[in-house]
Amino acid sequence: MTETEEIQPSTPEPSPQEAAAEENRVLKSRREKRDRMRDEGRVLYAQRYAPTHKAAEVRAAEETLKDSGEVVRMAGRLMLHRSFGKAGFLTFSDESGRFQAYVKKGTTSEEGFELFKKNLDVGDWIGIEGPIFVTKKGELTVQADQLVLLTKSMRPLPEKWHGLKDVETRYRQRYVDLIVNDDSREVFKTRSKIISFMRRMLDDRGYLEVETPMMQTIYGGATAKPFQTHLNALGMDLYLRIAPELFLKRLVVGGLEKVYEINRNFRNEGMSTRHNPEFTMLELYTAYWDYNQTMELTEEIFRETARQVLGKTEIEFQGTAIDLAKPFERAKMLHLVERALGLTEGGNGLKWGLASVAEAEELLKAAGVNVGGLKGHLEDSTTADEALLALFEALAEPKIRQPTFVYDFPKSLCALAKSAEDDPATAERFELFAGGLELANAYSELNDPEEQLMRFEQQVEQKLAGDDEAMNEVDLDYVRALEHGMPPASGLGIGIDRFVMLLTDSPAIRDVILFPLMRHTERA
Numbered sequence: 001m002t003e004t005e006e007i008q009p010s011t012p013e014p015s016p017q018e019a020a021a022e023e024n025r026v027l028k029s030r031r032e033k034r035d036r037m038r039d040e041g042r043v044l045y046a047q048r049y050a051p052t053h054k055a056a057e058v059r060a061a062e063e064t065l066k067d068s069g070e071v072v073r074m075a076g077r078l079m080l081h082r083s084f085g086k087a088g089f090l091t092f093s094d095e096s097g098r099f100q101a102y103v104k105k106g107t108t109s110e111e112g113f114e115l116f117k118k119n120l121d122v123g124d125w126i127g128i129e130g131p132i133f134v135t136k137k138g139e140l141t142v143q144a145d146q147l148v149l150l151t152k153s154m155r156p157l158p159e160k161w162h163g164l165k166d167v168e169t170r171y172r173q174r175y176v177d178l179i180v181n182d183d184s185r186e187v188f189k190t191r192s193k194i195i196s197f198m199r200r201m202l203d204d205r206g207y208l209e210v211e212t213p214m215m216q217t218i219y220g221g222a223t224a225k226p227f228q229t230h231l232n233a234l235g236m237d238l239y240l241r242i243a244p245e246l247f248l249k250r251l252v253v254g255g256l257e258k259v260y261e262i263n264r265n266f267r268n269e270g271m272s273t274r275h276n277p278e279f280t281m282l283e284l285y286t287a288y289w290d291y292n293q294t295m296e297l298t299e300e301i302f303r304e305t306a307r308q309v310l311g312k313t314e315i316e317f318q319g320t321a322i323d324l325a326k327p328f329e330r331a332k333m334l335h336l337v338e339r340a341l342g343l344t345e346g347g348n349g350l351k352w353g354l355a356s357v358a359e360a361e362e363l364l365k366a367a368g369v370n371v372g373g374l375k376g377h378l379e380d381s382t383t384a385d386e387a388l389l390a391l392f393e394a395l396a397e398p399k400i401r402q403p404t405f406v407y408d409f410p411k412s413l414c415a416l417a418k419s420a421e422d423d424p425a426t427a428e429r430f431e432l433f434a435g436g437l438e439l440a441n442a443y444s445e446l447n448d449p450e451e452q453l454m455r456f457e458q459q460v461e462q463k464l465a466g467d468d469e470a471m472n473e474v475d476l477d478y479v480r481a482l483e484h485g486m487p488p489a490s491g492l493g494i495g496i497d498r499f500v501m502l503l504t505d506s507p508a509i510r511d512v513i514l515f516p517l518m519r520h521t522e523r524a
Contacts, residue, residue, distance in 0.1 A: 026156045030121055034152060037119055044152040049127045051075040056096035058132060062140055065132040074099060074142055075127045075150060077179065081120055088116065090144070092126060093179075100141045101128045112147030123153030123179075171510050172518055184511075191500045191512055193309045195262060198282060198494075201304060207258040207284060212247035214240060214264070220478070221245030221416070223469045224267040227277075240266035245416065245491065246478045248285050249445060253486045260284035262496065273508040274437065276516055280496040289490040290418075290444040291428045295405050298432055298440050298492060299328050302403065306503060317435035317505050320401050328403040328432070333392050336406060340395035343367050352410040353425030354384035361387075385410035400433040407431075415455040415471075417443035435502055442492040449482035 014022065037044060052073045058065060065072065079098065080091035086105040091098055103116045120126070130145035157180055158169065170177040170184070177184050199209065217236065219226040221243030229238050244261050251259050262282050271277065286294065303324045306313050313325040334352070335345040341364070348367040354360050357378060361371045377394040381387035389410060400406075407430035411419050414427035428444035446452050453474065462470040500512040510516040 023156060023158075027154070030152075030154050030156075033119060033121070034154065037152070042119070043149065046127075046148070046150045049073075049075050049148070049150050051094075051127070054096040055094050055099035058099065058142070059097070059140060062132075066134050066140065067132075069131050071129060071131055071145070072142060073127065073129045074101075075125065077153075078120060078122055078124045078126055081116075081122060083117065089141075090116070090120075090126070090128075090147075092128070100135075100139055101130075101144045101147070102133075102135070102141050103144045103147060108144050109146050112144060115147055115149055116144075119149065121153055121156075123155070123157055124149060125151035125153070168518070171516050172521070174514055187500070187504045187506060187512060188514060190309060190504050191496075194305055194500055194503060195280075195496060197305050197308050198301060199262065201301065202260050202284065205258070207260045207286075208256055210248070210251060210256070210259050210261055211263065212241075212244045212251075212261060214266075216241050218471070218473050218475045220471050220475050222265075222267075223413075223415075225269055225468045227266050227268045242267050243281070243493070244283050245493075246475060248283060249486060249489070249491070250478065250481045252285050252287055252489050253481045253484055257287035257487075258285070271517070273510075274498065274501075276497065276509050276513060278517065279509075279513075282494040282496055283491065285445070285489055285491045287487045287489045290488065291407070291430055291442050291490050294442045294490040294492050295330070295407075295430055298405075298442065298494070299403075301494070302328075302432075302434075302439075302499075305499075310503060315503060315505070317437075317502050318507060320435055322402060322435055322502070324403060326402075328405055330405045330407060332408045333396075333406050334388065334408070336396040337388060337391045340391070340399070341367075341369050343369070350388065351425065352385055352388070352408075352423070353412065354388075357381055357384050357387045360384040383412065385412045389413065397433065397438075398436065401435060403432065403434040405430045405432055414443065415459055416446055416452075418446045437498045437502060438495070439498050439502065440492060440494045442490060445486070445489045445491055447482055447486040447488065449479050452482055453479045 034044060050073065053061075055074065055076070058072060058074070074092075074094070076092035076094035076099070078090060079093050080089075082089045088103050090101040090103060092101065093099075103113060105113050108116065127148045127150050128142055128144045128146070130143040132140065132142055135141050158176060170181070178188070203209070215229070215231070215238040217238060219239040219242050221241070222245065224242040226239040226242050229240065230236070231238050243265055244263065248259055248261060260282060261284075262280065264278055265281050266278055268277060269275065286297075303313055306315060306324050313323065315322050315324065334350050338345050338348055338350060349363045350360070354363075361378075364371050364374070374391065377390050378387045381390050392406075397406075407428075408420065409417070409427045409429040411417065411425055411427040414429050417427035417429045420426040420428050430442050431438055432440035446455070456471060456474040456479070459471040460474055463472050497509050497512050500506070501509060504512065506512050
């Protein structure tokens with residue numbers, strides 16, 4: 001077996017020491033080969049090449065191309081090299097898939113055959129020109145009349161025995177992951193299709209795509225800890241945005257009645273399988289709507305994106321079958337808390353805006369709940385609303401698997417949402433959950449400038465009291481914008497990364513982000 005051949009899965013996997021020694025041997029061999037080829041005046045890095053066909057295109061036109069004598073030009077990365085003396089096969093890969101080439105002395109050009117015998121390594125980029133035929137084993141193949149080197153690869157592909165399995169290496173060296181893991185490549189193709197379809201869907205409904213500032217003098221639009229930077233030219237501190245909300249709503253004030261943005265947000269918070277400090281959001285605003293109409297649009301976005309991108313609306317996420325075709329369940333947050341506690345929905349006196357945590361506990365005791373068993377969920381709460389929200393997050397949220405709109409949140413924890421008409425302590429807000437993931441967040445937007453000013457001031461007070469995620473400064477310009485008048489409106493934010501996780505059955509957010517943030521390591 002030569003160094004250019006791919007090791008077969010039956011080969012015993014080496015120890016880490018053996019693998020390191022083998023890699024060093026291959027690196028030395030490739031450097032020597034590179035130096036020799038340069039001394040011989042050979043081109044290691046071609047200026048250009050013009051393929052006429054992709055692998056998938058040839059397969060689609062098999063009946064037309066095979067044995068027709070028509071010459072095709074193909075290019076890709078060498079993945080397998082098999083030599084049988086005066087002939088052999090190459091397997092190469094382009095972005096559409098893998099394909100096989102046949103090399104034979106006397107048929108392949110003299111220079112191309114010498115390249116095949118002496119100078120190719122797995123990982124090299126090659127160009128092949130010749131007719132298409134079918135081998136005796138039924139494999140569609142290009143006969144390599146011409147074989148040229150396009151780019152010399154100086155490093156071997158890792159984990160040749162079982163593919164690239166090490167998760168950290170996959171994230172740090174995504175380029176290698178994409179080379180050797182077809183599934184990973186498909187995830188990112190699917191991600192691109194998801195975003196493209198969502199854009200088309202909104203464009204077709206009259207929404208205007210816009211761009212708003214990434215660097216802001218006052219961060220707002222969400223409750224989160226920001227990243228801070230400094231603009232030397234103006235001598236001022238700036239923040240990477242935690243959300244585009246306040247700028248998008250300024251546009252609604254300006255008369256743009258349906259706007260959206262797909263872009264990055266940045267939050268200086270923890271990292272997990274569902275959280276990354278840099279993430280992608282779709283955020284949109286629709287004039288004259290409330291959160292009920294936005295709920296309908298959200299359901300349509302999720303269902304139609306799955307239908308168009310995957311060709312189905314019944315999917316599986318981490319072992320759970322999820323049906324996006326059925327009408328999504330809708331449940332009030334407090335009713336889900338009561339359900340999780342085994343209580344009758346709506347008959348226990350629980351409501352938002354209770355005077356204290358103690359009052360909430362008394363109501364639960366009166367309903368027969370063992371409050372002592374809930375202390376671990378309530379101990380960090382300073383208000384009744386925080387306590388009841390904590391019960392939802394601990395007891396109800398983890399059980400949600402099928403698509404469910406959880407609606408009617410505490411107004412005290414929703415600084416930008418409009419109160420319900422029949423309950424001033426309740427905010428018209430919903431979140432969409434499915435497969436254990438929080439996927440979307442939406443409000444009926446607060447457009448009363450006096451009330452908005454008051455809520456901003458409350459946020460600043462919370463910041464001064466030690467809440468790192470609260471706003472640090474009142475956004476007076478946004479209040480001024482509301483004073484010019486914003487029509488009734490509803491906004492929606494969809495976490496693109498988590499949506500891609502759901503539709504690609506990916507367990508971690510880093511699996512759907514091309515270059516996720518990683519802890520620093522020494523350069524190779």
